[in-house]
Amino acid sequence: EIVLTQSPGTLSLSPGERATLSCRASQSVSRYLAWYQQKPGQAPRLLIYDSSTRATGIPARFSGSGSGTDFTLTITGLEPEDFAVYYCQQRSNWPLTFGGGTKVEIK
Amino acid sequence: EVQLVESGGGLVKPGESLRLSCAASGFTFSYYSMNWVRQAPGKGPEWVSSIDYSSSYIFYGDSVKGRFTISRDNAKNSLYLQMDSLRAEDTAVYYCATTSTGGLPDWFHSWGQGTLVTVSS
Numbered sequence: 001e002i003v004l005t006q007s008p009g010t011l012s013l014s015p016g017e018r019a020t021l022s023c024r025a026s027q028s029v030s031r032y033l034a035w036y037q038q039k040p041g042q043a044p045r046l047l048i049y050d051s052s053t054r055a056t057g058i059p060a061r062f063s064g065s066g067s068g069t070d071f072t073l074t075i076t077g078l079e080p081e082d083f084a085v086y087y088c089q090q091r092s093n094w095p096l097t098f099g100g101g102t103k104v105e106i107k
Numbered sequence: 108e109v110q111l112v113e114s115g116g117g118l119v120k121p122g123e124s125l126r127l128s129c130a131a132s133g134f135t136f137s138y139y140s141m142n143w144v145r146q147a148p149g150k151g152p153e154w155v156s157s158i159d160y161s162s163s164y165i166f167y168g169d170s171v172k173g174r175f176t177i178s179r180d181n182a183k184n185s186l187y188l189q190m191d192s193l194r195a196e197d198t199a200v201y202y203c204a205t206t207s208t209g210g211l212p213d214w215f216h217s218w219g220q221g222t223l224v225t226v227s228s
Contacts, residue, residue, distance in 0.1 A: 001169075034214050034215075036152075036215075038152075043202050043218035043219065043220060043221055044144075044152055044202075044215070044218060045218070046214060046215060046216050046217075049214040055216065087151055087152060089152075089154075089214075089215075091212040091213065091214065094166055094212065095154060095166075095168045095169060096154040096157070096168075096212055097154065098151050098152045098153065098154070099151065100151050101151045
């Protein structure tokens with residue numbers, strides 16, 4: 001099973017700042033990595049897939065990068081609605097696995 | 108607009124069974140693979156099972172293999188999850204999620220609102 005480790009666990013930032021979230025895989029997943037955003041009481045929402053492709057309707061301030069084992073989600077200019085928990089997920093190998101999440105909170 | 112509505116959750120005792128349903132609308136259900144993903148209280152999401160568009164390919168997570176059965180009825184635009192021999196650790200919100208292709212594996216592009224399953228004596 002591929003283990004995804006996200007860091008940091010919590011990121012405390014102010015609106016307008018840049019957020020950089022990390023996801024590290026226990027073995028190469030090529031570019032088969034996605035990022036999801038989840039707000040309290042809601043289902044996760046797909047933001048980025050195939051490492052860097054934005055899903056439909058996702059603002060350009062969200063960007064993803066990386067390949068192999070190291071991936072980054074960057075939010076350039078945090079908006080109030082961006083404060084949430086973010087999960088990475090791989091589809092390179094069965095079973096599909098998620099990371100433990102990074103909470104982006106208001107400083 | 109894609110709509111996925113889960114139902115069938117509830118409170119059951121360990122060892123009992125439950126059948127979840129997911130009603131899909133707003134897209135051509137028979138074209139796309141479907142998935143169940145669960146999330147225990149305060150935890151991250153956990154993939155449970157996937158089925159391709161024609162039910163030819165089915166996959167399960169290790170924690171549910173042999174106890175859960177995924178199925179679909181393309182004529183009814185519906186996805187199902189039969190859960191047998193339920194355990195306390197199966198307590199979670201269960202989401203159905205669609206992909207953007209008929210094949211597997213694929214990303215979870217759209218999600219339902221979830222249905223809560225609680226397993227407790």
